[in-house]
Amino acid sequence: MIRLHNVSKTYRTDKVETLALKDIDLHIAKAEFVSIMGPSGCGKSTLLNLIGLLDVPGSGTIAVGGQPVASYQDKHVAQLRNTTFGFIFQSFHLINDLRVIDNVELPLLYRDLPAKRRRRMAREALEKVGLGARMDHYPNQLSGGQQQRVAIARAIVGQPQVLLADEPTGNLDSQMGREVMDILLQLHREGTTVVMVTHNEHDAHLASRIVRVFDGQLVA
Numbered sequence: 465m466i467r468l469h470n471v472s473k474t475y476r477t478d479k480v481e482t483l484a485l486k487d488i489d490l491h492i493a494k495a496e497f498v499s500i501m502g503p504s505g506c507g508k509s510t511l512l513n514l515i516g517l518l519d520v521p522g523s524g525t526i527a528v529g530g531q532p533v534a535s536y537q538d539k540h541v542a543q544l545r546n547t548t549f550g551f552i553f554q555s556f557h558l559i560n561d562l563r564v565i566d567n568v569e570l571p572l573l574y575r576d577l578p579a580k581r582r583r584r585m586a587r588e589a590l591e592k593v594g595l596g597a598r599m600d601h602y603p604n605q606l607s608g609g610q611q612q613r614v615a616i617a618r619a620i621v622g623q624p625q626v627l628l629a630d631e632p633t634g635n636l637d638s639q640m641g642r643e644v645m646d647i648l649l650q651l652h653r654e655g656t657t658v659v660m661v662t663h664n665e666h667d668a669h670l671a672s673r674i675v676r677v678f679d680g681q682l683v684a
């Protein structure tokens with residue numbers, strides 16, 4: 465489904481060059497649940513951003529569904545990203561001035577869908593994460609765990625094949641973290657491919673495979 469071949473990434477600022485990833489070979493199969501682990505600064509978020517086409521490698525190739533991403537025009541990369549991936553972040557990234565339902569509907573605004581259909585899809589995504597009764601609340605009226613569930617609803621509303629989660633339980637206590645992991649596991653059981661960066665060994669072992677990164681390289 466997603467294949468990285470010989471991928472390296474260097475960040476350059478005026479004075480400093482950081483080799484964030486070096487010669488990464490990684491295949492993520494359809495319907496896998498992969499955890500990415502490793503010490504702070506080893507390149508996990510960089511790897512997740514490359515997998516999700518949020519960034520481009522310095523060298524090497526990334527292919528989605530067998531097609532090298534570099535062969536697409538920019539607008540088609542954006543389209544591929546929006547239809548293939550849903551993103552979840554440690555700090556939720558919800559818009560506090562928008563109601564929960566409007567936050568969830570946001571990714572659909574870029575698609576040519578009737579308003580009623582968009583609203584129905586957003587409602588169904590919220591029901592799926594157990595927040596059907598909270599649609600008209602604002603994010604800051606919800607607990608951290610509930611806010612992350614809204615973020616998951618926003619990530620799945622466009623029915624992506626792949627869910628990318630960057631430390632999704634990092635800001636949550638253990639009970640709320642468990643609720644979020646239960647939802648990710650349920651989505652995986654239903655056929656969604658999940659790639660999750662985590663520092664939590666327990667969460668990582670809920671996945672079908674753990675990929676370990678050290679100093680920008682994969683370790684066996």
Ligand SMILES: Nc1ncnc2c1ncn2[C@@H]1O[C@H](COP(=O)(O)OP(=O)(O)OP(=O)(O)O)[C@@H](O)[C@H]1O
Pocket residue numbers: 475476477482483484502503504505506507508509510511
């Ligand atoms: N935009 C950037 N500009 C310059 N350097 C960067 C940038 N983003 C990341 N880096 C550097 O690249 C390396 C890898 O960073 P990355 O965020 O991928 O690590 P990480 O494993 O996700 O870390 P953490 O667990 O602390 O979130 C680090 O040395 C970081 O300082």
